Amino acid sequence: MFDNWEDLENSIKGCNKCKLNNGRTNIVFGIGNKNADIMFIGEGPGADEDKEGKPFVGKAGKLMDKAFEGLGINRENVYIANIVKCRPPQNRVPEKDEAVACLNYLRNQVILVKPKVIVLLGSTALKNILGEEHSITKERGIFTDKKDIKYLPTWHPAALLRDENKKIDFWKDLKELKKLAEEQNLKI
Ligand code: URA
Numbered sequence: 318m319f320d321n322w323e324d325l326e327n328s329i330k331g332c333n334k335c336k337l338n339n340g341r342t343n344i345v346f347g348i349g350n351k352n353a354d355i356m357f358i359g360e361g362p363g364a365d366e367d368k369e370g371k372p373f374v375g376k377a378g379k380l381m382d383k384a385f386e387g388l389g390i391n392r393e394n395v396y397i398a399n400i401v402k403c404r405p406p407q408n409r410v411p412e413k414d415e416a417v418a419c420l421n422y423l424r425n426q427v428i429l430v431k432p433k434v435i436v437l438l439g440s441t442a443l444k445n446i447l448g449e450e451h452s453i454t455k456e457r458g459i460f461t462d463k464k465d466i467k468y469l470p471t472w473h474p475a476a477l478l479r480d481e482n483k484k485i486d487f488w489k490d491l492k493e494l495k496k497l498a499e500e501q502n503l504k505i
Pocket of ligand 1: 372
């Protein structure tokens with residue numbers, strides 16, 4: 318574990334801890350406010366993210382941005398990262414060994430950001446962070462406290478592209494996040 322961003326970012330350069338390094342163009346480390354109160358965790362980079370080296374810049378990210386705009390959430394106030402930092406082929410779900418190989422980078426990011434709230438975007442984020450026994454369909458929209466951090470699982474924005482009905486839940490969940498942030502004076 319590193320106690321500063323520079324060493325952490327240097328440590329990931331050229332990473333070959335798992336097979337995803339074979340197909341990547343760029344490592345997608347994370348983006349946003351390094352002192353954020355609120356952190357968003359997705360699954361892994363898609364084609365656009367792989368090309369640009371930034372998380373959530375493709376279709377799903379644009380949809381998330383729209384929700385942010387509508388609700389008054391400023392992307393620059395939050396920190397956004399993924400479970401895996403390299404693009405899985407055909408955007409498949411990261412395999413267990415890939416997630417395990419990458420999770421220490423994310424743990425280190427969480428230690429440095431010190432977020433008060435972590436939004437878990439979709440099942441992959443939920444299961445890898447809180448445990449395999451968790452279910453996104455049962456737990457989305459419900460805040461859970463663990464070791465001084467509040468976790469809010471919600472749908473992954475890509476799921477909204479496949480199922481319009483999920484947009485209502487996603488908006489509702491982010492609205493609750495906004496409300497909590499305002500009550501607790503968190504940067505949002
Ligand atoms: N989906 C994710 O989970 N993360 C990204 O960065 C982009 C799409």
